[in-house]
Amino acid sequence: MTASNVLPSDVLVLYGQRFDSRLLLGTSRYPSPAVLLQAIERSKPAMLTASLRRQTGAGQASQDFWNLLRQANVPVLPNTAGCHSLQEAITTAEMAREVFETDWIKLELIGDDYTLQPDTLQLVDAASRLIKSGFKVLPYSTDDLVLCQRLVDVGCQAVMPWAAPIGTGKGPINPYALQTLRQRLDVPLIVDAGLGLPSHACQVLEWGYDAVLLNTAVALAHDPVQMAGAFADAVLAGRAAWKAGAMQAQDNAQPSTPVLGTPFWHQDSHA
Numbered sequence: 001m002t003a004s005n006v007l008p009s010d011v012l013v014l015y016g017q018r019f020d021s022r023l024l025l026g027t028s029r030y031p032s033p034a035v036l037l038q039a040i041e042r043s044k045p046a047m048l049t050a051s052l053r054r055q056t057g058a059g060q061a062s063q064d065f066w067n068l069l070r071q072a073n074v075p076v077l078p079n080t081a082g083c084h085s086l087q088e089a090i091t092t093a094e095m096a097r098e099v100f101e102t103d104w105i106k107l108e109l110i111g112d113d114y115t116l117q118p119d120t121l122q123l124v125d126a127a128s129r130l131i132k133s134g135f136k137v138l139p140y141s142t143d144d145l146v147l148c149q150r151l152v153d154v155g156c157q158a159v160m161p162w163a164a165p166i167g168t169g170k171g172p173i174n175p176y177a178l179q180t181l182r183q184r185l186d187v188p189l190i191v192d193a194g195l196g197l198p199s200h201a202c203q204v205l206e207w208g209y210d211a212v213l214l215n216t217a218v219a220l221a222h223d224p225v226q227m228a229g230a231f232a233d234a235v236l237a238g239r240a241a242w243k244a245g246a247m248q249a250q251d252n253a254q255p256s257t258p259v260l261g262t263p264f265w266h267q268d269s270h271a
Contacts, residue, residue, distance in 0.1 A: 024211060027069070045232075052079070078106065123141060140162070148181055165193065
């Protein structure tokens with residue numbers, strides 16, 4: 001799916017595959033399937049995330065959801081949401097590959113139920129095993145530099161650090177850590193979790209991040225369709241600003257109007 005307002009040369013590349021959008025969209029908690037489809041149409045995301053557990057446990061409802069995803073005609077990124085152990089995540093990923101017929105997987109391995117923080121002790125091992133099994137792994141991680149570097153070292157061709165805990169909408173709570181990641185890692189970086197406003201998405205794209213993944217901020221908005229569009233526009237603006245090269249902040253005021261040739265007045269001594 002090609003977004004008409006994205007330049008062909010400015011595409012997101014993940015595991016060698018090209019995507020015209022830099023926005024990934026979650027599919028849960030929308031008011032209705034119709035609203036979800038409208039949000040997808042308005043934002044034109046690169047991929048749609050779907051949790052195997054949530055979508056396969058309700059019989060006909062599960063089949064209806066799968067049909068909806070096919071109708072959307074957007075690549076699906078299965079998610080190992082809710083997994084708390086290494087083996088649980090691997091098993092869920094293998095099941096998702098069969099159900100959704102894709103090697104792509106969003107690796108989510110939760111270590112703390114309160115903050116939904118990733119299990120940093122098992123995440124690298126889980127990613128390594130899945131990559132060796134032929135998966136294209138997009139790991140959900142914290143903004144810890146060492147953790148993200150280890151994920152790259154075992155073969156992850158992209159990493160998805162959080163901006164803040166899932167569903168909080170706080171935006172980037174540790175700008176220094178996120179900007180350090182961008183400076184140090186030479187792989188696509190997708191901010192996943194914690195974005196609440198379009199300005200948050202614009203900001204991380206201005207820092208050089210490659211994409212954002214959204215769900216709660218869109219699904220729980222008063223008007224999810226309009227909010228999906230606002231985020232899509234913000235991502236485009238942030239990317240354009242990064243490519244343009246933003247000015248550096250200054251401690252002192254700098255005149256924006258040339259002084260040369262500016263008329264001036266003096267007091268007449270005979271007045």
